[in-house]
Amino acid sequence: MIVFDLICRDGGHQFEGWFGSSSDYESQQAAGLIDCPTCGCTAVDKAVMAPNVAMKANQRNQTPVVSGEANDGLSAPAEKVKPAAKAVAVPAEYQELVTKLAKAQAKMLEKSEWVGGNFPEKARAIHYGEENDTPIHGTASEDDVAELEDEGIDVMPLPLPVTPPDAQN
Incomplete structure (x- = not known):
């Protein structure tokens, strides 16, 4: 089962919908089978939502970062983002x-x-010439990122979350 935050276009009412899969949602929406429980409007879209997925204890305080030729020179660690308490309709431009x-x-x-x-060990090995200079990405704590920057190693936070290859379906 998958749960989506939904919002009706007419009244802006937000509600939750449970579906067997993303394709179930798509087919039900296309058939006009999803309606707002408040006003009955069938013009319903997915609302922006930030999933609250707990991380394993050994993965907390880890920030996805990248190093290598793809780095654009930005090196500030990613700020902690707090999920929105209430989802809203998102403009098409966004x-x-x-x-x-x-x-x-x-x-x-x-x-x-x-x-x-x-990531920190591999970035150091590349920086100090112990390994080939190739782009890498992984996770690092804020302290690790600060230490890498102090050593003159260019890193940057990734703008969007990355699912590790071993965690993908």
Whole structure:
């Protein structure tokens, strides 16, 4: 089962919908089978939502970062983002921007190697010439990122979350 936050276009009422899969949602929406429980409107869209997924204890305080030729010089650690308490309708321009950003990040990571929690060690090995200079991405704590920057190693936070290859379906 998958749960989506939904919002009706007419009244802006937000509600939850449970579906067997994303394709079930798509087919039900296309058939006009989803309606707002408050006003009955069938013009319903997915609302922006930030999933609250607990991380394993050994993965807390980890920030996805990237190093290598894809780095654009930004090196500030990612700020902690708090999920919104109430989802709202998102303008089409914003949705388009996020889609473009996701495509750009995916293209950047195509030639980058996932190194997971070994990111600080691998970035140091590349920086000091112990390994080939190749783009890498993985996770690092804020302290690790600060130490890498102090050593003159260029890193940058990724703009969007990355699912580790071993955690993908």
